[in-house]
Amino acid sequence: MATAVMTTLDPKSRSAARGMSDLTIRNLFIIPTIVFLIVFNIFPLLYSLGYSFTDFRASSAAPATFVGLQNYRELLNDPFIWSNFAITAKYVIVSVVGQVIVGFGVALLLNRDIPLKGLLTTLLLLPMMLSMAVVGLFWKLLYDPSFGIINYTLGLGSFEWLSNPDMALYAVAITDIWMWSPFVMLLSLAGLSAVPKHLYEAAAIDRAGSFYTFFRITLPLVAPILMIAIIFRTMEAFKTFDLAYILTSQPTTEVISIRLYKMAFQEWQTGRSCALAYIVLIMILAITNIYVKYLNKVKER
Amino acid sequence: MAAVTTSAERSLNKLAIVGVLIVTIIFLAPIYWIASTAFKPRNLATTIPPTVVFQPEISPFVKLFTKRSQLRTAPTPEQYAAAPWWERLVFDGGEKVVRSGRGEVQWSGYPSRFMNSLIVAITSTILAVGMGTFTAYGFSRFKIKGEQDLLFFILSTRMLPPVVVAIPMFLMYRAVGLNDTHWGLIILYTAFNLSFSVWLMKGFMDEIPKEYEEAALVDGYTRMEAFFKIVLPEAATGIAATAVFCFITAWNEYAFALIMTNRRAQTAPPFIPSQVGSGLSDWTVIAAGTFLFLLPVAIFTFLLRNHLLRGMSFGAIRK
Numbered sequence: 001m002a003t004a005v006m007t008t009l010d011p012k013s014r015s016a017a018r019g020m021s022d023l024t025i026r027n028l029f030i031i032p033t034i035v036f037l038i039v040f041n042i043f044p045l046l047y048s049l050g051y052s053f054t055d056f057r058a059s060s061a062a063p064a065t066f067v068g069l070q071n072y073r074e075l076l077n078d079p080f081i082w083s084n085f086a087i088t089a090k091y092v093i094v095s096v097v098g099q100v101i102v103g104f105g106v107a108l109l110l111n112r113d114i115p116l117k118g119l120l121t122t123l124l125l126l127p128m129m130l131s132m133a134v135v136g137l138f139w140k141l142l143y144d145p146s147f148g149i150i151n152y153t154l155g156l157g158s159f160e161w162l163s164n165p166d167m168a169l170y171a172v173a174i175t176d177i178w179m180w181s182p183f184v185m186l187l188s189l190a191g192l193s194a195v196p197k198h199l200y201e202a203a204a205i206d207r208a209g210s211f212y213t214f215f216r217i218t219l220p221l222v223a224p225i226l227m228i229a230i231i232f233r234t235m236e237a238f239k240t241f242d243l244a245y246i247l248t249s250q251p252t253t254e255v256i257s258i259r260l261y262k263m264a265f266q267e268w269q270t271g272r273s274c275a276l277a278y279i280v281l282i283m284i285l286a287i288t289n290i291y292v293k294y295l296n297k298v299k300e301r
Numbered sequence: 302m303a304a305v306t307t308s309a310e311r312s313l314n315k316l317a318i319v320g321v322l323i324v325t326i327i328f329l330a331p332i333y334w335i336a337s338t339a340f341k342p343r344n345l346a347t348t349i350p351p352t353v354v355f356q357p358e359i360s361p362f363v364k365l366f367t368k369r370s371q372l373r374t375a376p377t378p379e380q381y382a383a384a385p386w387w388e389r390l391v392f393d394g395g396e397k398v399v400r401s402g403r404g405e406v407q408w409s410g411y412p413s414r415f416m417n418s419l420i421v422a423i424t425s426t427i428l429a430v431g432m433g434t435f436t437a438y439g440f441s442r443f444k445i446k447g448e449q450d451l452l453f454f455i456l457s458t459r460m461l462p463p464v465v466v467a468i469p470m471f472l473m474y475r476a477v478g479l480n481d482t483h484w485g486l487i488i489l490y491t492a493f494n495l496s497f498s499v500w501l502m503k504g505f506m507d508e509i510p511k512e513y514e515e516a517a518l519v520d521g522y523t524r525m526e527a528f529f530k531i532v533l534p535e536a537a538t539g540i541a542a543t544a545v546f547c548f549i550t551a552w553n554e555y556a557f558a559l560i561m562t563n564r565r566a567q568t569a570p571p572f573i574p575s576q577v578g579s580g581l582s583d584w585t586v587i588a589a590g591t592f593l594f595l596l597p598v599a600i601f602t603f604l605l606r607n608h609l610l611r612g613m614s615f616g617a618i619r620k
Contacts, residue, residue: 019523019524020523020524020525022443022524025443025525025528026439026443026445028435029435029436029438030436032435032436033433033455033495034455037454037455037458037492037495037496040470040489040491040492041458041466041492042458044466044473045465047473048465048468051469058471058472058475106321106324109317109320109321109324110317112313112317112318114318114321115318118606120321120322120325121606122602122603124324124325125602125606125609126329127328127331127332128613129549129601130332130553130598130599131552131553131554131570131594132553133553133555133574134573134591134595136574137577137587137591138331138591139331140577141335141338141584141588142331144347146347146349147348147349147351149330149334149351152349152351178328178331182328183613186609186610186613187610187613187614189610190610190618225618228614228617232614239462241462241463241464241555241556242555242556257464260462260464260468261464264464264467264468264471265471270468270472273468274468274469277464277465280462280465281461281462281465284460284461284462285460288456292453292456295617296449298617298618
């Protein structure tokens with residue numbers, strides 16, 4: 001990252017005398033944002049950390065009683081919570097792998113001499129810009145067993161996508177793949193177009209096969225950017241709530257965010273849900289840390 | 302040799318073009334389908350086989366904005382003749398527009414949700430981009446102790462899952478009466494977008510040569526004057542792109558809105574899906590609501606097309 005050196009003003013100069021010092025300006029520009037984020041992001045988290053050691057229920061007037069680590073102990077020993085994590089993991093793997101295959105595949109196709117490439121790329125990027133909640137809603141129409149166009153187009157008769165416990169999670173993942181493959185495609189395209197042309201020319205002179213060229217030139221050079229896409233999508237898929245919540249209510253699609261939402265706002269087990277939120281939070285921070293380290297590494301090149 | 306490669310290359314290229322076209326059609330089909338359903342007569346929305354060719358209608362949009370009830374008896378010819386064109390469309394669908402005692406047309410829940418979405422998204426965008434621009438300039442131009450850690454801190458606030466933040470925020474908002482208010486959502490969305498706006502704007506600021514300001518400082522400008530008169534105009538494109546990204550994020554947000562609002566300040570994303578009932582739901586009206594809601598984002602995507610890469614990667618990848 002470029003380190004900008006502060007321009008020091010000659011203290012006797014006219015502008016230094018008239019204006020605020022750089023130090024004041026720096027503080028004026030930065031501190032409000034930091035304070036805002038601490039007040040509205042960190043303070044609430046401390047607040048819920050406190051509640052996570054209590055049996056507080058927001059729906060009752062009973063005061064919170066300190067229960068120590070009981071919430072954490074119970075959650076970590078609860079097989080249902082672990083099954084929610086397992087569902088989340090399955091969802092993350094299916095949807096991220098799907099997105100990488102489709103997204104990178106389409107990027108490879110687009111990385112050729114395609115007429116109207118700019119327009120087609122923009123059109124392909126449209127799904128990821130839409131609201132996940134609303135996308136979930138209209139995919140319900142598409143998945144409908146009797147009049148949905150998916151069953152009609154694929155000739156599946158009245159196949160149940162969303163009310164079939166074995167299929168529902170895949171249906172949510174398919175929608176997620178539709179929505180977010182464009183993201184992987186966008187990043188892959190950037191990586192592909194940065195591969196120096198002369199490498200391919202050299203490979204052609206050496207009569208390298210296209211298989212060899214792909215695995216020895218294209219893939220290694222695109223890998224860092226592809227990795228950014230993968231980590232980013234993993235993080236987002238881990239947090240997923242909207243799509244699965246709107247598309248189905250099958251127990252087999254109860255990812256961890258949905259469990260957390262139900263625990264907090266339907267069962268009103270506030271204290272316990274705060275503890276679960278902390279368990280999720282620690283996992284997210286770990287992935288974020290990997291992500292940022294990787295970003296900085298890629299940026300340095 | 303060379304000729305062979307080119308002809309092989311050419312046929313490969315043709316294959317790629319066909320492939321891209323097929324993929325584009327598959328990717329756009331769902332969007333086309335919801336958009337076309339918004340213009341269908343109700344009886345053609347859920348047919349088997351699906352109706353592709355039809356006479357487009359505007360009636361789903363009329364129904365979207367008005368409160369309606371089932372017609373028990375057909376309107377008399379006089380009633381029908383006296384009704385404005387849009388009310389006739391509702392009559393044709395076997396429903397009537399609900400009017401108040403004084404004969405005023407009753408609105409559906411949609412327009413107010415759409416307005417709420419606009420108010421919340423626009424206000425939070427202005428706040429997030431405003432603060433983000435200043436902060437990004439600070440990070441870009443001044444030496445800051447622990448800069449990397451601060452930037453990581455700022456980014457990490459964005460990565461928190463909405464439901465995790467929503468639990469304590471819900472309790473705090475309940476205590477101070479911010480639940481189901483515009484400001485409640487605006488604060489949450491500003492906090493959410495602020496980190497994004499700092500990261501993205503920092504990238505744009507880094508690209509503005511600092512020699513520009515230095516020249517201005519030498520000419521007797523104060524640092525503030527240099528910032529407002531030299532840096533801000535240079536950063537205009539970046540600010541605009543950041544603003545559009547923030548707007549789209551706030552516009553699309555669902556989880557916070559679901560938890561923090563229920564009526565007065567409810568935005569469109571939790572409202573639109575709540576309209577789907579069991580079996581009887583009128584998909585043309587839902588599609589019309591969806592279509593209107595997605596339209597601004599579709600337009601913005603085209604305006605943003607050259608910034609999408611940078612925006613979606615938090616400014617990490619630039620071109």
